[in-house]
Amino acid sequence: MGFDWLDWSIVIAYLCGITLFGVWFRKKQDSMRTYFLGGKNIPAWALALSIVGTETSTLTVIGTPGIAFAGDMSFLQLILGYIVGRVVISLVLIPAYHKGEMYTAYELMQRRFGAWIKHATASLFLVTRALAEGVRVFAIAIVVGIVLGFADAWGDVWSILIIAALTLVYTFEGGLTAVIWTDVIQLCIYIGCTLVTFFVILGLIPGGWDGVTAVAAPKFAVWNFALDFHVPYTFWGGIIGGAFLTTASHGVDQLIVQRLLAARNARDGKVALLSSGVIVFFQFALFLLIGVMLYSYYHYNPQLAPPAAGDRIFPTFIVQHLPHGVRGIMVAAILAAAMSNLSSALNSMASTTVVDFVRTFCRRGLSAKSELRLSRWMTVAWGLALVVLAILSRNVGSVLEAGLTITSITYGSMLGAFLLGVLTKGANGAGTFCGMAVGLAAMLALAWSGAVAYTWYVLIGTCITFGVGYAASQLVGGRR
Numbered sequence: 001m002g003f004d005w006l007d008w009s010i011v012i013a014y015l016c017g018i019t020l021f022g023v024w025f026r027k028k029q030d031s032m033r034t035y036f037l038g039g040k041n042i043p044a045w046a047l048a049l050s051i052v053g054t055e056t057s058t059l060t061v062i063g064t065p066g067i068a069f070a071g072d073m074s075f076l077q078l079i080l081g082y083i084v085g086r087v088v089i090s091l092v093l094i095p096a097y098h099k100g101e102m103y104t105a106y107e108l109m110q111r112r113f114g115a116w117i118k119h120a121t122a123s124l125f126l127v128t129r130a131l132a133e134g135v136r137v138f139a140i141a142i143v144v145g146i147v148l149g150f151a152d153a154w155g156d157v158w159s160i161l162i163i164a165a166l167t168l169v170y171t172f173e174g175g176l177t178a179v180i181w182t183d184v185i186q187l188c189i190y191i192g193c194t195l196v197t198f199f200v201i202l203g204l205i206p207g208g209w210d211g212v213t214a215v216a217a218p219k220f221a222v223w224n225f226a227l228d229f230h231v232p233y234t235f236w237g238g239i240i241g242g243a244f245l246t247t248a249s250h251g252v253d254q255l256i257v258q259r260l261l262a263a264r265n266a267r268d269g270k271v272a273l274l275s276s277g278v279i280v281f282f283q284f285a286l287f288l289l290i291g292v293m294l295y296s297y298y299h300y301n302p303q304l305a306p307p308a309a310g311d312r313i314f315p316t317f318i319v320q321h322l323p324h325g326v327r328g329i330m331v332a333a334i335l336a337a338a339m340s341n342l343s344s345a346l347n348s349m350a351s352t353t354v355v356d357f358v359r360t361f362c363r364r365g366l367s368a369k370s371e372l373r374l375s376r377w378m379t380v381a382w383g384l385a386l387v388v389l390a391i392l393s394r395n396v397g398s399v400l401e402a403g404l405t406i407t408s409i410t411y412g413s414m415l416g417a418f419l420l421g422v423l424t425k426g427a428n429g430a431g432t433f434c435g436m437a438v439g440l441a442a443m444l445a446l447a448w449s450g451a452v453a454y455t456w457y458v459l460i461g462t463c464i465t466f467g468v469g470y471a472a473s474q475l476v477g478g479r480r
Contacts (some may be wrong), residue, residue, distance in 0.1 A: 007328030011300040014189075015166055018182055018339065022170020025178035030155055031057025031368045035375050036103050036351040037262045042177070046184050047259050047272035050344075052279045053183035054255060059137035061190060061435035062336050064284060066310025068291025069171035072201015072221040074233040078455060079284045081242015083277040088243065089251040089260075090270040094267040096422055097257070100267035105257040105418075110466035112297065113429035115360060121414050123310040123319040125254055126349060130382075133345045135406065137164060140338045141390070143315045143331065160390045163338060168383040172376050176262060179343045186336035193333035194286055200322055201293045205300060212296045219292045229408040232453035241455035248411035248458050252418045254348040270466070290314065297321075350378040405454040409447050415441040420469050421460065427473040435469020 003011075028036050096108055098300040110118035123177055137160055143323070144159035170178050205211040213220075222412050224234045231237070250256040250273065262279070263269035298306045307316050318330045354375050358368075366374065413436040420435065443461040447453065 002357050003328065003331075004324050006325050007331070010328035011332045011335070012286065012408045013287035015335065018185065018336070021185070022178040022182045023173045023344075024106050025170075025174030025181070029173075029175050029179055029372060031104065032351075032354070032371045032375055033304070034099060034177065035372055036347065037101075038175070038177040038180060038256070040101075040262055040264055042180055042196075042264075042287055044263065044268040046180055047263055048270070048275040048279065049187050050180040050183035051188040051250070051256060051259050051276040052283065053270060053337070053445040054259070054344040055167055055249070055280070055341075056142060056187070056190075056283065057136040057338050058338040059136050060287065061194075061337045062139060062142060062314050065314040066285035067292035067393075068219060069295050069306075069313050070310050072219045073285075073288045073292065074114060074222055074224050074238075075288060076222050076281075076285060077224070077233055077235050077238025077240075078242040078245075079281050081239045081244075082246040082280060083102075083123065084239060084243040085246025086218040086273050086277045088247050090273055092422055093247075093251045094260055094266050094269045094273070095417065096260055098263075098269065102261055102396055104261075104352050105252055105254050105350065106356050109417065109421060113417075113432055117417060117421075117429050117436075118356055119360075120223075121252070121417055122254075122352050124410050124414055124436075124440075125252075128407055129253070129255060129345060129349055130385060131391055132406045133386050134392065135341065135343075136338070136341055137390035139311070140164075140335070142311055143334050143338075145310065146319050153429060160387055161337060164342065164383060164387050164390075167339045168346065168380065168392045168465065171346045171383075172379050175375075176347050176357055178256065178346050179261075180259070181189050182198075182343065183340045184429055186340040186459060189336045190333035191283065191286075192292065193330045196326060197318070197322065197330050198290060198293070199325055201290065201317075203292065203298060204321070205296050211300065212293055215299045216292045219295060224245075227453040227458055232455045237453060237455040237462070241453075241457075241459055244415065244462055245408060245459040248462070249407060252414045253411070254352050255344055255368075258344075258348045277474070280328040289295045318480040342386070346382050347380050350375055350383045353378050365402045373422070405447070405457075408454045409443045409461070410440060411458045412443055412463075413465050414438075415458065416462045416465025416469060418475075419466055423478060424470060427470055429475050431473025432469045434472040435465040435467070438468045439465030 028039070033039060043260065063235035064075065103110060104122070105124040106118045110120050124240065138156070140163045141159040144163070145156055162313060202208055202212070207214065223229065226234050227236060228234060260269040260273065263272060291314070294313055306313050314333065318327050322330060358374065416439055417432050417436050418451070420432050439461045442464050443457055445462065447457065
């Protein structure tokens with residue numbers, strides 16, 4: 001039980017190695033174009049892996065098995081919606097993003113509606129991403145706290161500070177190029193290690209796979225065709241709600257859009273996005289299977305009580321029951337997912353701050369060197385902000401669902417504004433701003449009431465924003 005010298009050696013070697021690897025890309029940074037777009041020369045396959053690594057955080061690695069452990073595999077219905085959303089983005093948004101060079105998604109809004117809507121959508125992104133990343137960074141503390149046996153608040157704080165500091169170092173130095181190539185390595189690490197863990201758990205269950213199915217057959221249920229808006233994981237909520245959620249998270253959130261903008265052309269962006277959907281489906285299926293297998297393991301070992309909190313079941317099993325060496329590799333893999341997501345968030349938030357706000361309000365133009373220096377220090381500022389928010393996020397319930405709920409509340413307003421800009425000619429800035437305000441207010445009220453599951457939030461918010469925005473635009477008249 002617990003970590004030994006071999007486990008610690010593996011984790012420390014990983015943390016030092018990935019940090020030094022990211023720092024190595026410093027020499028490639030000479031302007032904002034290289035720092036925020038990677039020079040637009042990164043291959044599509046690397047962008048695809050980076051997209052998956054970016055949307056996968058510690059929430060996914062530790063939260064998804066907990067969902068299957070407590071329920072079944074119906075979460076996969078949401079992932080099917082993720083794939084549908086990627087198709088919509090490829091058809092509607094990616095062509096618009098590659099009409100000229102843009103650094104952020106919100107520059108598209110300026111071209112269509114002017115600075116007001118650009119600032120509104122960019123601000124909504126920064127607030128949403130900061131709150132969601134605070135929860136995601138806190139998830140790091142869950143894992144590190146279990147490994148080190150921390151049981152107090154200071155243990156959580158030190159866990160967050162250590163991982164955030166190391167991630168900040170290579171993000172500060174290497175920019176998006178470092179973020180993407182470390183994403184590629186980190187994705188391979190945590191997927192590979194999870195596969196190893198899959199077979200290790202399978203070997204610990206009497207009868208192997210037959211033993212799993214004998215105990216957990218009901219947990220393999222995927223489909224739920226009920227028309228119940230209170231149940232988050234149904235076929236309709238997954239396909240429709242998941243499609244809208246992904247269209248927002250991958251189509252208007254700078255966290256992912258930054259990779260689409262960094263593609264060499266629109267074709268590469270589409271290839272990267274669509275192929276990432278296949279990987280994501282495989283990944284979530286694997287994590288859900290891990291949860292089902294853990295349920296079987298504890299059934300066959302009733303003397304071992306699983307943690308009450310679903311988010312702690314997988315990391316606790318890793319530390320207590322995997323062989324030494326394997327547990328070290330798996331903890332390193334979970335930290336890899338955390339660092340991959342955090343580095344992407346830091347770079348995307350810095351790019352939005354510098355491009356959409358500082359550049360707009362700076363009366364005198366900055367030199368390329370000054371812009372690069374400002375971009376790096378804005379990365380530091382957001383790193384400090386996320387650490388504070390992570391420390392304040394310690395009382396959330398399921399970290400995975402908390403993160404998805406936060407983003408779902410605001411995504412509808414953002415996606416509605418983008419669809420007004422891309423799909424209509426009659427919408428204008430004033431009407432779109434009105435639609436965003438009404439949509440956001442409605443979603444805050446809906447989330448507070450708990451009337452429907454979070455998987456429907458983006459769809460509802462988008463429809464309200466689009467409808468009110470278009471109607472208001474007709475009242476005030478004119479495109480602008």
